[in-house]
Amino acid sequence: MKKSLLIILLAIWWHLLIWEAQLGLNVLLFSVSITAVIPWAKPKAFARSEVKYLLAAWCLSAFWVFWHNSSLSMVVYWLFGFITLGYLQEIQVRFWVFGILESIRALFGGWWLSIRHLGEQLGDKHSFLPSWRKVRLLLLPILIVPPFYLIYSQANTALGAFNDKLLEWAGALFQLDIDWSRFFVFLLGWAFIAAFLGYRTGVAPLHKWVANWVYPLERQRKRVWPARTMALKQEYQSALLTFTALNVLLGIINLLDIVFVWFSRQERTASELSAYVHEGTWLLIFSIVLAMLVVLGFFRANLNFFTNNQRLRQLAYLWLGQNAFLALSVGVRNGHYIHHYALAHGRITVVFFLALVLFGLFTMYLKVKGPKTIYFLLQTNATAVMIALLLAASVNWDKLITRYNLNQENPDIHHLVNRLDNNLTPLLNTAQGNTMLSDKLRINSLTRRGNRLESDWKNKDWRSWNWSEYRQYQQWQEYQKTLNN
Structure with a gap:
């Protein structure tokens, strides 16, 4: 019962933080609040190291929302929250794919599992409450039907008109001012928190299946000699030629x-460089992924243990090394494009993707050398992707792109002013100078950007407070004082 009361209180806390507010300080407070009660609510799950790491990463992503308030940081925040959800259960999650499946299950059904577990506890402790089962049967449709009714009433004009009259009649009869959107936001928060803190055992067959998976690859011994030996030798020769x-x-x-x-x-023209990067880059990256699959295909099983396979291993290492060099060449292509045509989000994405590709090639080398299992590859590279996303969310890319491009010849001012949102500070710093670039910035509607920022800032409360907008607002105030003087 104490946990149920805590879930209701945290759902109210969620509603107070989120309702009619933008993301900022509120998500940091919410994440810290949930994390603080996890050791008490789920001590068994919290004892696992992966759960502690995920909770820490989730809080860190919330801090990046508070600090940078970028779209990427918000996406990463919800992503880490969703993934963490799947690991907070009684059975340990050892494979990230099953963790995602558990997250989906928890998000859509975790609240019901918690209610059912509460009913079982009440039934054990209070045998005089047999009506709880009936209450539970009524509670499910009460929770599920209203969201669908609201959606259908918005999509169907006739039902919408009936709904408006029904609400008007109910309000007049009971003197109630019902705001269904508030209820819906509260319900979402309650379902999310119940999935976090409620009791869930997990899908046992999935986790029993993966319980014996290990990183070292073991030899599969089958007594079908000599046919199997000859087949393996032929596979070795085929791999050698390939x-x-x-x-x-x-x-x-x-x-x-x-x-x-x-x-x-x-020297290349803009169209040549564009084709040089956009077409060639992704084709080469695709070829590297195919190359990793080729290595994975040949070194999937007993070929790793074939006698005198050192030459094949050396050729595989050379193949992986050449693919790593190819990835570096793609990076050089991308660098040429940045040098000639400035920095952009897509070109930064290429850098991160290439870093992950190089790490993937390194783990493929470890797999062949080990030898290791596919389980090792999937787990290790999934961890690398999560760390890369967390690192990417730690940077205000709009600000970095603006600073870099303003130091180049003939920067695209229209793009910097009108297409990027989180970069007013470097624009204002440059606009205060006495150069041609400063004049271009003043002409390109910095005033409109500043007035919009000021209006948004004044309409926000403490829940939506974030450092990035605060710093830009302060810079805008100083810029206006400079203009007035």
Whole structure:
């Protein structure tokens, strides 16, 4: 009962923080509040290291929302909250895919599992409450039907008109001013918190299946000699020929990249560079992913334990190394594009993606050398993706892009002023100068941006407070004083 009361109180706290407010300080307070009660509400789950790491990452992503207030930080915040949800259960989650499945299950049914568990507890302690089962049967449709009714009343004009008259009649009869949207937000928060703190055992067959999965690859011994040995030898020869041919082909590609990408001084037009990067980059990245699948296909099982397979391993290492060099060549292509045509979000995305590709190639090397299982690859690379997202959310990319581009020749002022949102501070700093660039910035409607920021800031309360907008607002106030003087 204490946990149920806590869930209701936290749902009210959620409603007070979120209702008619933008994301900022409120999500940081909410995440810290949930994390603070997890050790008491779910001590068994909190004892696991992966749960502690996920909760810490979720709170850190909430801090980035408070600090930078970027769209990326908000997406990462909800993503970490969703993933953490799946790990907070009685059975340990050892595979991230099953963790996501548990998150989906918890989000859509965790609240009902908590209600059912509460009923079981009440039934055990108070045998004189047999009516709880009937209450539970009524509670399910009461919770599920209203959201669908609200959706249908908005989509169907006839039902919407009937709904308006019904609310008007109910308000006149009971003297109530009913705001269904408030109820809906409270209900969402309650379901989310109940999934976080409520009792959930998890899907036992899934977790029993993965319980014996390990990182080291074990040899599969089957007594079908000599047919199996001959088949394995043929597979080894096929792999040897394949990796030899692929290494020769990729060696030619890398040699061409050294000549025409790394040390080329040829000037290219904007359209040539655009095709050079946008088309060539993603094709090369796709080829690297295919290369990793080729290695995975050949080194999936007993070929790892084949006698005298050192030559094949060396060819696989060379193939992975050449693909790593190819990824670096893609980075050089991207660098040429940034140098000639400034920095943008897409070009930063390429950098992060290439870093993950290089890490993936390294884990593939560890898999072949180990040998390791596919489970090792999936777990390790999933962790790398989560860390990369957390690192990406820690940077105000609009601000960084603006600072970099303003230091280049002929920056795209229209793009910086009208297409980016979280970059007013470097724009105002530059506009206070006496250069041609400062004049261009003053002409390109910085006043409109500043007035919009000031209006938004004054309409927000403490729940939506964030450092980024506060700093931009302070900078705008100083800029206005400079103009008045």
